[in-house]
Amino acid sequence: MFTRFKRVLKFAINDLGRNKGILIASIFVLLATMMLVSGIFFFHGIMDYLITQIQNKIEITVYFKEDVKEEDILMVRDEIIKDFPEIKKIQYISKEQAMADFKKKHKDNPILMRALQEVGKNPLLSSLNIITNGDPLQYESISKTLQISNFSKMIEKIDFFEKKDTINKIYSIISKVNIFGIISGFILVLMAVLVVFSTIKLTIENSKEEISTMRIVGASDWFIKGPFVIQGVIYGIIAFSICFFLSGIISYCLKPQIEDILPGFNVFNYFLTNWWIFVLIQLGFGVGVGVLSALIGVKKYLDI
Amino acid sequence: MIKFVKVTKIYSPNTVVLKDVSFEIKKGEFVSIVGKSGAGKTTLVNLILGLEMPTEGEIYFDGLNLNEVDNFKIQEIRRRVGTIYQDYKLLPKKTVYENVAYVMEVEGRETEEIKREVPKILEVIGLKNKINNFPSELSGGEKQRLAIARALVNSPEVIIADEPTGNLDPYNSYEVVSLLKKLNESGKTVVLATHDREIINKLGKRVITIEEGKIVRDEAEGRFII
Numbered sequence: 001m002f003t004r005f006k007r008v009l010k011f012a013i014n015d016l017g018r019n020k021g022i023l024i025a026s027i028f029v030l031l032a033t034m035m036l037v038s039g040i041f042f043f044h045g046i047m048d049y050l051i052t053q054i055q056n057k058i059e060i061t062v063y064f065k066e067d068v069k070e071e072d073i074l075m076v077r078d079e080i081i082k083d084f085p086e087i088k089k090i091q092y093i094s095k096e097q098a099m100a101d102f103k104k105k106h107k108d109n110p111i112l113m114r115a116l117q118e119v120g121k122n123p124l125l126s127s128l129n130i131i132t133n134g135d136p137l138q139y140e141s142i143s144k145t146l147q148i149s150n151f152s153k154m155i156e157k158i159d160f161f162e163k164k165d166t167i168n169k170i171y172s173i174i175s176k177v178n179i180f181g182i183i184s185g186f187i188l189v190l191m192a193v194l195v196v197f198s199t200i201k202l203t204i205e206n207s208k209e210e211i212s213t214m215r216i217v218g219a220s221d222w223f224i225k226g227p228f229v230i231q232g233v234i235y236g237i238i239a240f241s242i243c244f245f246l247s248g249i250i251s252y253c254l255k256p257q258i259e260d261i262l263p264g265f266n267v268f269n270y271f272l273t274n275w276w277i278f279v280l281i282q283l284g285f286g287v288g289v290g291v292l293s294a295l296i297g298v299k300k301y302l303d304i
Numbered sequence: 305m306i307k308f309v310k311v312t313k314i315y316s317p318n319t320v321v322l323k324d325v326s327f328e329i330k331k332g333e334f335v336s337i338v339g340k341s342g343a344g345k346t347t348l349v350n351l352i353l354g355l356e357m358p359t360e361g362e363i364y365f366d367g368l369n370l371n372e373v374d375n376f377k378i379q380e381i382r383r384r385v386g387t388i389y390q391d392y393k394l395l396p397k398k399t400v401y402e403n404v405a406y407v408m409e410v411e412g413r414e415t416e417e418i419k420r421e422v423p424k425i426l427e428v429i430g431l432k433n434k435i436n437n438f439p440s441e442l443s444g445g446e447k448q449r450l451a452i453a454r455a456l457v458n459s460p461e462v463i464i465a466d467e468p469t470g471n472l473d474p475y476n477s478y479e480v481v482s483l484l485k486k487l488n489e490s491g492k493t494v495v496l497a498t499h500d501r502e503i504i505n506k507l508g509k510r511v512i513t514i515e516e517g518k519i520v521r522d523e524a525e526g527r528f529i530i
Contacts, residue, residue: 007409018397213393216353217454218382219410221375 008226016231022203023235029199030239030286033192037285038247038278040185042267045274046258047181049265051174056088056131058167060139060160062146063125068154070094070126076151077128084142089131098124125156136167192285197293200235204228204297211301225298232290240279240286247271247278305331305462305493306352311361313347313517321347323517325361329495331461334488336504337497338528339514345497348514349466352495353385354378383411385462386455388480390470392447394439394454400426401435404454411458421457429453445476452483462493469500477503504528 016023064073070092077090093101099122106112116123132138143160146152160167204211207228214224251271258267271278306329313322321344329335337345350356351363354370363370365381373381387393395403401422408418426432429449431442439447448468455463465484469477481496481503488494488509498504504511504527511526512519521529 003415004412014402015397207397209393210395210397213395214406214410215355216382216387216393217407217410218379218385219406220379223410 004223005226008223009230012227012230012234015227016234019203022206026199026203026235027239027242030196030235030290031242033196033289034239034243034282034286035246036192037189038243038282040188041274041278041281042247042251042270044181044185045267045270046262046265047177049262051177053264054170054174055133058139058163058170059129059131060143060158060163062128062130062158063156064127064154065156066095066125068126072154073126073128076146076154079151080128080130080142080146083145084132084138086135086138087130087132087142089129091129093127093129095122095124095126098122098127136164136171139167140164189285193289196289197296200232200290200293201297204294204301208301211298215302221302224302225295228294228298229291232292232294233287236283236286236288236290240283243282243286244278247282305329305333305366306495307364308348308351309362309364311351311358311363313344313351313356314359321517322351322358322514325514325517325519327512327519327522329493331493332488332491334485334494334507334509335496336507336509336511336526337495337514338499338504338511340499343499343514344517345499345514346466349387349464349495349497352464353382353387383407383458384460385464386458386460388448388451388455388463388465388468390467392439392451392471394447394450396439399436399438400431400442400450403439403450404457407454407458413458425453425457444471445473448472448476448480452480456487460492462495463487464495464497466497467499468496469498469503481507501528 062076064076073092077092081087081090102124103113103116130139130142132142139160143158146155146158211224248268248271251268255266255268258265308325308327311322311325312320314320325344325348337348339345347356351358351370352365354365354373357371366384368377368381370378370381395406398406404422404425405418408421413421423432423435426435429452431446431450431453434442434446439450442450448471451468463484465480468480468484472480477500484494484496485507496503508525510524511521511528513521513526513529
């Protein structure tokens with residue numbers, strides 16, 4: 001068994017060494033398509049970041065009546081966190097903090113500042129700002145639960161119902177972007193697979209006569225297929241090594257430019273934190289498509 | 305050794321290559337199969353090797369019905385047969401040494417034995433000095449000698465030669481046929497498919513004549529009559 005494997009490995013390596021043109025062409029095609037697949041993953045990362053940024057901007061605010069004490073609001077906050085684990089962030093804003101924020105925001109608007117002086121006292125209310133994963137149903141569920149709970153008598157208003165249409169619209173856009181991303185990614189990966197498959201099939205077609213001779217002398221199917229499959233693995237590993245190295249270099253070089261367009265998104269950091277996913281995608285794609293194409297390509301001539 | 309029982313091979317309704325062909329080749333026989341180009345000789349050879357399956361009828365190799373055996377058994381049968389073709393069917397990306405070694409590797413022979421036997425047989429057929437050459441660097445006669453070395457290296461029980469002299473000059477053709485005769489004298493079964501009148505008439509062995517896919521003559525000491 002081991003001798004047979006050693007022989008198959010030797011045939012594969014000898015053939016590669018004697019067909020450098022085919023080796024380079026196959027690796028180049030595999031590399032180009034692998035870069036495309038990696039590009040899709042980078043794009044997915046960018047879209048994910050953008051969507052998270054937008055989702056973090058969507059929030060609902062629960063305003064409390066003027067006489068409600070801070071400890072009661074904090075108790076409501078803790079209860080909400082307990083009941084709704086999907087909440088990403090919940091922040092208590094005291095009326096003093098709200099006033100400070102208001103003044104800071106409108107310091108250049110003299111009309112508003114004068115109006116505030118005329119009122120004489122702080123008209124703003126203490127509140128809880130709630131951020132979930134952006135699903136309008138979750139916001140609606142939180143709002144409804146608060147309205148019918150024991151805390152409802154402490155609550156002045158919840159602004160969900162004013163923001164409902166906007167939240168729905170943003171959520172629908174995000175969902176459509178996600179679906180578009182999945183479909184376009186799938187189509188591109190499928191195209192990449194077909195391109196690699198056609199290239200490797202062509203290289204095997206080149207060996208059609210050879211396969212026929214191997215059959216005549218009584219070689220077993222695996223003795224014939226083996227070298228092609230190993231060549232597929234070698235194409236995949238070489239293309240992966242180059243692609244992984246290039247992905248690191250390109251993400252490092254494009255880091256400043258992408259940060260200019262998307263502040264806070266470090267593309268090189270994204271590559272480093274997801275390096276194992278890149279390894280899985282690139283190696284899986286390269287070796288998987290290489291081996292599968294070899295198996296299908298050879299099978300055609302073994303079945304004749 | 306080889307038996308055809310009412311074998312028919314049809315590629316498409318309009319292409320009937322063999323029709324109702326029956327014959328038997330005994331162990332140690334030398335049988336020539338003759339016929340014009342397209343008479344069905346190569347199809348017959350492919351059927352013996354299990355490279356094609358009959359549309360109807362049965363083919364037996366050493367008692368085994370090829371219609372009923374699995375792929376592994378067919379491969380085993382092919383390893384018991386040495387084949388020589390007009391177009392040599394060499395492995396173009398392997399050297400002379402590797403072409404011969406390949407069939408021994410397929411057979412599962414030990415590496416040491418391969419290293420010992422391949423140079424020996426290459427010396428016998430006069431290709432020792434071309435051991436590292438590729439088939440594209442050999443002349444027609446050398447290619448055919450290499451194909452013969454490959455066919456013989458595993459000491460097969462049966463030799464099948466499909467138009468082995470088709471691409472050779474008279475001298476090389478005579479050499480090949482003489483070698484086939486010697487192999488037959490040493491006890492091997494030889495099946496020679498050819499349309500070379502001169503070779504058949506000189507052999508004085510059994511001749512099966514095929515015309516339009518049918519056996520029209522089967523004579524113990526036949527001549528080429530078409």
